[in-house]
Amino acid sequence: xxxxxxxxxxxxxxxxxxxxxxxxxxxxxxxxxxxxxxxxxxxxxxxxxxxxxxxxxxxxxxxxxxxxxxxxxxxxxxxxxxxxxxxxxxxxxxxxxxxxxxxxxxxxxxxxxxxxxxxxxxxxxxxxxxxxxxxxxxxxxxxxxxxxxxxxxxxxxxxxxxxxxxxxxxxxxxxxxxxxxxxxxxxxxxxxxxxxxxxxxxxxxxxxxxxxxxxxxxxxxxxxxxxxxxxxxxxxxxxxxxxxxxxxxxxxxxxxxxxxxxxxxxxxxxxxxxxxxxxxxxxxxxxxxxxxxxxxxxxxxxxxxxxxxxxxxxxxxxxxxxxxxxxxxxxxxx
Amino acid sequence: xxxxxxxxxxxxxxxxxxxxxxxxxxxxxxxxxxxxxxxxxxxxxxxxxxxxxxxxxxxxxxxxxxxxxxxxxxxxxxxxxxxxxxxxxxxxxxxxxxxxxxxxxxxxxxxxxxxxxxxxxxxxxxxxxxxxxxxxxxxxxxxxxxxxxxxxxxxxxxxxxxxxxxxxxxxxxxxxxxxxxxxxxxxxxxxxxxxxxxxxxxxxxxxxxxxxxxxxxxxxxxxxxxxxxxxxxxxxxxxxxxxxxxxxxxxxxxxxxxxxxxxxxxxxxxxxxxxxxxxxxxxxxxxxxxxxxxxxxxxxxxxxxxxxxxxxxxxxxxxxxxxxxxxxxxxxxxxxxxxxxxxxxxxxxxxxxxxxxxxxxxxxxxxxxxxxxxxxxxxxxxxxxxxxxxxxxxxxxxxxxxxxxxxxxxxxxxxxxxxxxxxxxxxxxxxxxxxxxxxxxxxxxxxxxxxxxxxxxxxxxxxxxxxxxxxxxxxxxxxxxxxxxxxxxxxxxxxxxxxxxxxxxxxxxxxxxxxxxxxxxxxxxxxxxxxxxxxxxxxxxxxxxx
Ligand SMILES: [Zn+2]
Numbered sequence: 001x002x003x004x005x006x007x008x009x010x011x012x013x014x015x016x017x018x019x020x021x022x023x024x025x026x027x028x029x030x031x032x033x034x035x036x037x038x039x040x041x042x043x044x045x046x047x048x049x050x051x052x053x054x055x056x057x058x059x060x061x062x063x064x065x066x067x068x069x070x071x072x073x074x075x076x077x078x079x080x081x082x083x084x085x086x087x088x089x090x091x092x093x094x095x096x097x098x099x100x101x102x103x104x105x106x107x108x109x110x111x112x113x114x115x116x117x118x119x120x121x122x123x124x125x126x127x128x129x130x131x132x133x134x135x136x137x138x139x140x141x142x143x144x145x146x147x148x149x150x151x152x153x154x155x156x157x158x159x160x161x162x163x164x165x166x167x168x169x170x171x172x173x174x175x176x177x178x179x180x181x182x183x184x185x186x187x188x189x190x191x192x193x194x195x196x197x198x199x200x201x202x203x204x205x206x207x208x209x210x211x212x213x214x215x216x217x218x219x220x221x222x223x224x225x226x227x228x229x230x231x232x233x234x235x236x237x238x239x240x241x242x243x244x245x246x247x248x249x250x251x252x253x254x255x256x257x258x259x260x261x262x263x264x265x266x267x268x269x270x271x272x273x274x275x276x277x278x279x280x281x282x283x284x285x286x287x288x289x290x291x292x293x294x295x296x297x298x299x300x301x302x303x304x305x306x307x308x309x310x311x312x313x314x315x316x317x318x319x320x321x322x323x324x325x326x327x328x329x330x331x332x333x334x
Numbered sequence: 335x336x337x338x339x340x341x342x343x344x345x346x347x348x349x350x351x352x353x354x355x356x357x358x359x360x361x362x363x364x365x366x367x368x369x370x371x372x373x374x375x376x377x378x379x380x381x382x383x384x385x386x387x388x389x390x391x392x393x394x395x396x397x398x399x400x401x402x403x404x405x406x407x408x409x410x411x412x413x414x415x416x417x418x419x420x421x422x423x424x425x426x427x428x429x430x431x432x433x434x435x436x437x438x439x440x441x442x443x444x445x446x447x448x449x450x451x452x453x454x455x456x457x458x459x460x461x462x463x464x465x466x467x468x469x470x471x472x473x474x475x476x477x478x479x480x481x482x483x484x485x486x487x488x489x490x491x492x493x494x495x496x497x498x499x500x501x502x503x504x505x506x507x508x509x510x511x512x513x514x515x516x517x518x519x520x521x522x523x524x525x526x527x528x529x530x531x532x533x534x535x536x537x538x539x540x541x542x543x544x545x546x547x548x549x550x551x552x553x554x555x556x557x558x559x560x561x562x563x564x565x566x567x568x569x570x571x572x573x574x575x576x577x578x579x580x581x582x583x584x585x586x587x588x589x590x591x592x593x594x595x596x597x598x599x600x601x602x603x604x605x606x607x608x609x610x611x612x613x614x615x616x617x618x619x620x621x622x623x624x625x626x627x628x629x630x631x632x633x634x635x636x637x638x639x640x641x642x643x644x645x646x647x648x649x650x651x652x653x654x655x656x657x658x659x660x661x662x663x664x665x666x667x668x669x670x671x672x673x674x675x676x677x678x679x680x681x682x683x684x685x686x687x688x689x690x691x692x693x694x695x696x697x698x699x700x701x702x703x704x705x706x707x708x709x710x711x712x713x714x715x716x717x718x719x720x721x722x723x724x725x726x727x728x729x730x731x732x733x734x735x736x737x738x739x740x741x742x743x744x745x746x747x748x749x750x751x752x753x754x755x756x757x758x759x760x761x762x763x764x765x766x767x768x769x770x771x772x773x774x775x776x777x778x779x780x781x782x783x784x785x786x787x788x789x790x791x792x793x794x795x796x797x798x799x800x801x802x803x804x805x806x807x808x809x810x811x812x813x814x815x816x817x818x819x820x821x822x823x824x825x826x827x828x829x830x831x832x833x834x835x836x837x838x839x840x841x842x843x844x845x846x847x848x849x850x851x852x853x854x855x856x857x858x859x860x861x862x863x864x865x866x867x868x869x870x871x872x873x874x875x876x877x878x879x880x
Contacts, residue, residue: 025662052606081574081604085533085542108659116511116530121537122504146663146692149656 015125016092017207018101018118022111022154023132024141028164028196029104030054032132033077036102036198042207043074045091045098049106051079084114092123100127100207108150112157127206128275131158132196135177136169142180152184159276160189160202160255167194189255189276191225191307199225205256205305206275227255230304230316237264238300240281242323247272247279250319253309259302260284260292264325269300338362338381339872342372343392345851348837349821359392361843364623364871369837386874387866391851393817394836395566395594395844395868396787399735399824400681400714400777403570403598406556408457408781411543412443414485415458417743417800419784422559424878433469436485440477453482455543457781460488462639462747470517471497471524482539488782489640493526493535500524503538505531553586553596560594562877563786564846564865567825567834570598571681571714572631575617587624593868593875595844597828599629599681607669611676623842623871628829630673631714632682633660635689638717638752639744643686645718651754657686667696670711674700679829680711681735687718694726701730712827715779717762718753724763724770733773733827736762738793738819739783745799759806764794768815775824776816787820788852792861794819813857843872 021029030053033046037056048054051069054077062070067090069077076098080087084103091098101124105111111129118126131154134141141151155161161181166174174192181188191199202225240263250257257274261281269292271284284292302320304310339361346356348369358375360367368374375381409421414436417429430436436459444454454477461468474483474496482499486492500506500522507520513528526535536542560568573579575598587596600617602610610630617627635657636642641650642657649656661669673680674697684690690713697711712733713719717740719727727734740748741762749758760766767774776790794816797805811819825835834844847866855863867876 025665050604050606052609079604082576084529085536088533089537107665108662112512113528113530116513116528117533119511120505120509120514120530120534146688147659150659150662 015121015123016098016101017127018103018115018124019127019203019206020103020105020111020114020118020129021132022105022109022129022158023107023162024134024137024147024151024154025107026137027107027132027134028162028193029107029132031196032130032162032198033102033104035196036203037071037073037075037077039200040071040073040075041200041204042099043096044076045094045101046075046077047080047084047087047091047101047103048077049080049104051077084117088117088121100203105154108147110153110156115157126275128159128202129157130160130162131155132162132164133177135163135166135174135192138163138177139173139180142184155181155185155188157278158188159278160191162196162199163190163192164196165194166192187252187277189252189307191227191255193225197225199227201227201229202256202305205258205303208258226308228306228308228310230254230302230306230310230313232259232302232304232317232320233296233299235297235299236321237262237325238320238323239264239325242325243272244281246319246323247274247281250274251306251311252277253307253311254304254316255307256305257302258304259300260296261300261302262298269296272302336362338367338378339384340375340378340381341384341387341392341845341869343387344389346392346837347817347852349394349818350836350838353838356837359837359843359845361872364843364873366837366839366841366843368839387847390866391848392837392845392869393564393848393852394821394834394841395846395870396564396820397567397775397822397824397828397830397835398560398565398777398780398785398787398820399569399712399775399827400571400737401569401780401785402572402782403552403556405559405780405785406552406554407549409555412440412454412456413458414439414456415488416460416463417784419458420562420786420880422555422562424562424880426880433464433467433473436469437473437476440474440483440485444478444481444483447481451481453484453539453541453543454478456483456485458488459485459494462744468523468525469494471495471500471522474524484535484543486543489637490782491527491640493532494524495526495535496524499535499539503534505534505538550582550586553582557586557592557594557596559780559785561868561875562865563784563788564848564868565594565785565787566842566844566846566868566870567595567597567828567830568785569629569828570596571629572601572633573598574601574603575613575627583625584620584622588622591873592624593870593873595624595626595830595834595842595870597626597629597830599631600627601631602669607672611673611678614678626828626830629679629681632666632669632680634666634682634684634693635659635686638685638740639747641752643718644688644692645686646688646691650752651757652751654752656688659689663692666692667699670696671700671703674706674709674711675704677706677709679709681714681827682711683714685715685717687720687723690716690719690723694723694730694732697732698726698730707731710773710827710829712775714777718757718760719763719766720760721763721766721770724766724772728770728772733775734767735775735777735824735827736764736767736794736819737779738762738764738776738790739778741793741797741805742789742800743783745797745805746801746803749799749803749805760809761805762794763806763809764811764815764819765806765809768811773823773826774819775827776819777824786861788863788865789861791816791820791852792857795857795860813852813860816860817852843869845869
């Protein structure tokens with residue numbers, strides 16, 4: 001299979017993906033991060049507010065110097081006790097750079113403020129803002145006069161909401177939580193989880209910067225938050241305006257979309273990335289073109305991840321085909 | 335027998351209600367041996383008589399219950415605030431009443447700098463006084479187009495830069511974040527806000543004015559500011575107390591000629607509550623005559639003029655959305671509960687009345703779970719507390735340290751923009767605190783406003799805003815109560831009233847030397863009383879003449 005090419009150094013962009021983990025106190029952020037450090041799919045650098053709650057197996061710790069814990073699996077965990085900036089500088093000047101940086105926002109902080117760091121630092125790129133919420137507590141928190149506005153602020157620009165601890169609520173209360181969220185913020189991407197386990201496929205998706213690194217072939221027998229994949233590959237050209245309009249109106253069950261798209265009138269593929277409802281469509285770097293050509297020829301490739309409610313393949317395919325340029329060659333699917 | 339000195343003065347205001355006034359004070363070993371009149375001094379016939387202050391007025395050295403070491407570290411940079419300000423070296427720096435005046439001052443500084451690439455950093459600017467005409471990069475391009483020019487606002491949250499800086503750190507029209515506002519042409523306007531813009535700025539310049547804030551020089555400069563302003567006991571109210579910082583604090587405060595007692599409050603940032611309890615316990619065992627540990631600082635909300643303070647209904651007068659929690663309400667209960675049970679003395683920053691309410695609730699719950707009669711937990715700023723809240727504070731033994739300087743510096747804005755008329759009138763309600771018997775101090779939060787306790791007392795006595803509005807006449811204090819608010823009042827909130835804050839036998843021989851009697855001058859000129867200098871532990875420190 002052509003996409004299963006060996007890793008090559010042709011990243012379009014060497015910027016390190018950065019994910020922000022937000023959510024109110026008690027939502028499960030630390031549990032999430034503990035999972036991430038234990039079952040790392042890459043060299044994570046995890047920045048936490050304090051080490052107090054981080055609970056890494058002693059056997060996993062290679063060294064601990066006060067500010068930084070080095071793990072045997074290549075991950076590191078740093079405190080931000082002396083500030084986010086200082087912690088980032090430590091991580092980015094380490095002898096081995098991390099492959100993915102994950103920052104824990106404070107329980108009352110606005111995770112978007114940290115996300116802006118990734119948008120501004122040239123050696124970072126924003127992967128996602130993931131916000132956790134306690135399924136049982138959330139409706140009461142949103143209604144609380146002291147903290148309701150703080151929780152709403154945290155959700156405001158989440159790319160993904162992990163509705164956590166669903167095992168502690170009955171179906172009716174879970175439904176209430178979903179309805180509250182839908183009413184509050186239409187279009188918010190929501191997945192359910194019991195123990196704040198990071199959706200591995202999603203995390204992997206977020207640090208893939210080239211097609212061959214995407215999680216196309218994760219074993220089907222490891223259900224991962226019921227996350228569905230959608231794959232589309234075809235030798236067609238999109239009409240830019242139509243595509244942009246489509247990207248603004250995709251169903252909330254589509255959590256992620258990444259692709260290399262040919263746009264009418266352009267002579268190289270464009271990189272499309274959609275995280276939650278936030279998307280970008282930009283020119284690919286010239287240095288990546290030989291690899292892209294060897295992998296894709298002149299095909300457009302789209303890979304999506306969605307919740308269990310993701311529409312059927314045919315429905316999504318039809319949506320994207322509505323954004324074809326009129327002149328696009330109608331070729332059979334490769 | 336150790337040497338005894340008797341200081342004579344025109345008047346000694348003791349702040350001890352049992353003997354409010356005296357003319358002589360005997361000193362031995364840096365402590366007060368006796369206070370009284372000439373007759374009372376007959377028991378020490380061999381004492382050296384010091385008549386240098388015979389025509390001056392002595393009071394207990396002022397106690398600044400809420401200031402920061404940054405008062406010492408910020409002064410090497412150019413001051414460009416709206417109001418006149420005296421540097422720690424006694425130099426009067428005039429306030430700048432227009433953006434053009436700011437540009438002009440900085441242009442002169444830039445032209446005089448020998449290194450053409452050096453960064454020009456200035457502080458104290460506040461656009462709130464310019465009818466919201468914001469400073470832009472084009473303004474600062476008139477200062478320099480070849481070196482970075484940065485101005486940090488009085489709030490310490492926003493930085494203005496010139497175009498050279500923006501280009502150097504890679505911020506341009508393609509930058510699309512909330513923290514970089516754009517002008518009408520889509521270019522960055524020049525203001526940088528929030529953590530992302532600040533990190534980019536300091537990484538891009540490979541320089542951070544705010545990170546190396548503590549050094550021996552800063553501690554020394556801080557102490558010079560204390561001498562000039564008559565303070566002998568001064569807090570540094572939020573400090574992570576790294577080993578590096580502690581080493582500087584210990585070195586400077588152990589020097590024989592160090593002119594003040596430094597009282598840092600340990601920040602809880604980056605540590606668990608259990609770690610904080612352990613650290614503060616250890617630090618307390620290292621206390622020395624001029625360095626005191628014991629207080630822990632918690633910050634519950636932001637500031638009112640920055641719209642980050644947490645308010646109860648009806649919220650901000652201008653409709654701005656409610657402010658920010660820096661500690662979650664339920665987390666506050668847990669932290670306060672644990673610290674209280676471990677008998678850790680807390681200083682809790684609450685600006686808005688909703689933050690005040692939660693802090694009171696937390697202390698109430700902690701007090702029910704674990705009774706501690708004399709905890710003296712203190713709400714810092716506590717600017718918007720209502721009478722009902724002060725009554726609860728009284729019942730629970732909670733102290734207030736009020737930010738009276740706000741009345742002058744931002745009172746007009748609180749009246750018109752943030753609080754509206756009635757609530758602005760009860761801003762820093764020292765009169766209510768006094769009437770209800772809530773122990774209180776009055777503070778400056780230097781360098782946010784100048785470290786000048788007499789000015790702070792003047793604010794509490796007169797409640798006059800910068801534009802001349804009388805804000806809440808019924809909350810005005812008598813001169814005597816205001817003077818207590820800068821001496822024995824804050825000393826009590828710091829658990830140091832057995833050592834400082836009044837002139838009594840056994841306490842440290844810490845005095846401020848005034849040229850005039852605060853009770854004899856027109857209360858409207860209280861702030862203008864010249865300060866000759868201070869005496870700390872019996873050692874005399876003359877302030878430089880302005
Ligand atoms: Zn302060």
